[in-house]
Amino acid sequence: MTTSELVTAADVELMQGLAQRIAATHPELVNSDASFGELAWNWGRAHTAQGSAWRRRLWFSGGDLVAWGWAQLPRSVRVSDGSVHDVTGSYLAHQVHPDHAALVDEVIDWYDATAPGLERTALPGASDGFALERWASHGYVPDPSGQGDTGSWTQLNQRDLTGLEPPALPDGYRFRTADEAGEEAAVRAHLNAWGPRAYSVEAYRDVRETRGYHDDLHVLVEAPDGTMASSAIMWLDEANRTVEFEPVGTHPGHRRLGLGRSVLLHGMRLAREAGAVHATVACLGAPGHPSARELYYGVGFRKLSQDVPLLKPAAAA
Secondary structure, eight states: OOOOEEOOHHHHHHHHHHHHHHHHHOGGGOOTTOSHHHHHHHHHHHHHHHGGGEEEEEEEETTEEEEEEEEEOOEEEEOTTSOEEEEOSEEEEEEEOGGGGGGHHHHHHHHHHHSTTSOEEEOOBTTOHHHHHHHHHTTOEEOGGGSSTTOOOEEEEEEESSSOOOOOOOTTOEEEEHHHHOHHHHHHHHHHHHOSOSOOHHHHHHHHTSTTOOGGGEEEEEOTTSOEEEEEEEEEETTTTEEEEEEEEEOGGGTTSSHHHHHHHHHHHHHHHTTOOEEEEEEEOSTTOHHHHHHHHHTTOEEEEEBOOEEEOTTOO
């Protein structure tokens, strides 16, 4: 077991390797924010600006990483419109290999010691009954804001890459790759879809350096007036021959035109050409948030797993 240190690019690659090993045999046990693509995206887009508030601990067995915790502590985040968002609580991304399930207690103890006196949140998977029991024994309870029909819990969806129908863009729209369109366009496409975010050309350059990123698997849709109207990044896990979409988004002024559907279908065809046979994508799963889920179901994805938002109040020991 290593000591608690700042998260590094090398750490993230080890975490991605564990995600690949678990996804190969127990894909339903890969936690939210612990998948191959989520790790790459979350690290790449934010480590330069926010990495000083990230702590991690790694657990090894026989030279292999078998568990890790990545604590994201309070910080101030400057977003693209110049405003500043203060994060006052803490969040733990984590993963434990199922053959070493008992380590979850050590992960939780380390998290509690790393974020004392703070509200602490985590997102274990609903399929991991043992882990959920252990979290409860440490005083973690379901997060009220994450539960129910309008909660923030997410689900992971999957499909194979056979039987793909062709994409159909409206007249005047065209597909571009990020490499063709350039850095500014790639960043603008993301901000157009998601609004002000802590994302910039510099952050995008970091994203491009992460394991699993490929310029030709970062797809944009350009509108007739030159607006970047939709985009998706696909993270290629060559070992498992799968791609993970993260993120996917469409400009509010260009929605309800089938762009999201088309970018997914086009992306899956490109992924298949790159050697992938399987795709995943995450979305909000609560019934009160149907739009993304219906988009993904409409192109053949189906639910694989979901997370369980947990909370330990700041006042708890």
